Amino acid sequence: MPNQRRASKKQRALEILIRLKRLYPDAPCSLDFANPLQLMVATMLAAQCTDERVNLVTPALFAAYPDVYAFAEANLEDLEGLVKSTGFYRNKAKNIRAACQKIVTEFNGDVPKRMEDLVSLPGIARKTANVVLAHGFGINAGVTVDTHVKRISNLLGLTQHSDPVKIERDLIKLLPQPDWENWSIRLVYHGRAVCKARNPNCGGCTLADLCPSAKAVPEVEAALKRAGAHHQAVGDGR
Known part of the structure; x- marks a missing residue:
C-alpha cells in the first residue's frame, strides 16, 4: 500500500x-504461570529481566511459595535468594512480599481485578497491572x-x-x-x-x-x- x-x-x-x-x-503471554498471583509475581520479576530468565526462576519460587499467604509470610532473605538472578532482587523481593501482604489484609487473599486496586499494591504500576488484568482475568484495561x-x-x-x-x-x-x-x-x-x-x-x-x-x-x-x-x-x- x-x-x-x-x-x-x-x-x-x-x-x-x-x-x-x-x-x-x-500471541500468548511468554511468562509461565498457573494463576493471577503467579502472573503478578512473574511480571514483577520481569522488570529489567528477560522472560526466559524469569521462567527459569519461577518453578522453584512457586514451589517454595504456593499461595499468597506463603509469599506474605516469606523470609525476605530466602525470597531474595530465589529471585536473585532476575536482577534488582532486593527491591523485587521486598515488593512481592509487601504486595502479597496487602492482598491478604485488604483483598481477602485474592489478586484484585480492578486497575485502581492493582496499582495500589507495592511494586505494581500500570504496565504490570495491564498484563495481570489481560492474561490473568481476560480484562483489556489498557495497553502494556x-x-x-x-x-x-x-x-x-x-x-x-x-x-x-x-x-x-x-x-x-x-x-x-x-x-x-x-x-x-x-x-x-x-x-x-x-x-x-x-x-x-x-x-x-x-x-x-x-x-x-x-x-x-x-x-x-x-x-x-x-x-x-x-x-x-x-x-x-x-
Whole structure:
C-alpha cells in the first residue's frame, strides 16, 4: 500500500494491527504461570529481566511459595535468594512480599481485578497491572508499554511521547479494545524478530510502507517508488 503513509494515523494503526495478526497469529503471554498471583509475581520479576530468565526462576519460587499467604509470610532473605538472578532482587523481593501482604489484609487473599486496586499494591504500576488484568482475568484495561512497544510505536509514528502513560493513551485511541494487550505482545515479537533496536531489518519488514522511519532506508524507498510507479501505471491503464 504505497499511499498508507499518507493515511490517517488511525487507518495506519488498524492496517498495522491486521498485518501483525497475520505475522504473529498466536500471541500468548511468554511468562509461565498457573494463576493471577503467579502472573503478578512473574511480571514483577520481569522488570529489567528477560522472560526466559524469569521462567527459569519461577518453578522453584512457586514451589517454595504456593499461595499468597506463603509469599506474605516469606523470609525476605530466602525470597531474595530465589529471585536473585532476575536482577534488582532486593527491591523485587521486598515488593512481592509487601504486595502479597496487602492482598491478604485488604483483598481477602485474592489478586484484585480492578486497575485502581492493582496499582495500589507495592511494586505494581500500570504496565504490570495491564498484563495481570489481560492474561490473568481476560480484562483489556489498557495497553502494556514496555521498551519494545515504546520504541516501535514511536518509529511507526503512532505517538511522539516518551512517557509510557502518554503512549498508552495515544494507542488506546487508535486500537480496538479487544486488541489492546495482544498489540503489545505482537510488537514485542516484531521487535525481537525484525525491528531490532540496534539493527532494524527495514528492508525485510512487512510494515515498512506504513512506517515513517523506514524512509531513511534506501532499499525500502526504492521498493516504495517501484510500487508507486506500478500503482500509477495500473491506474492509467498501462
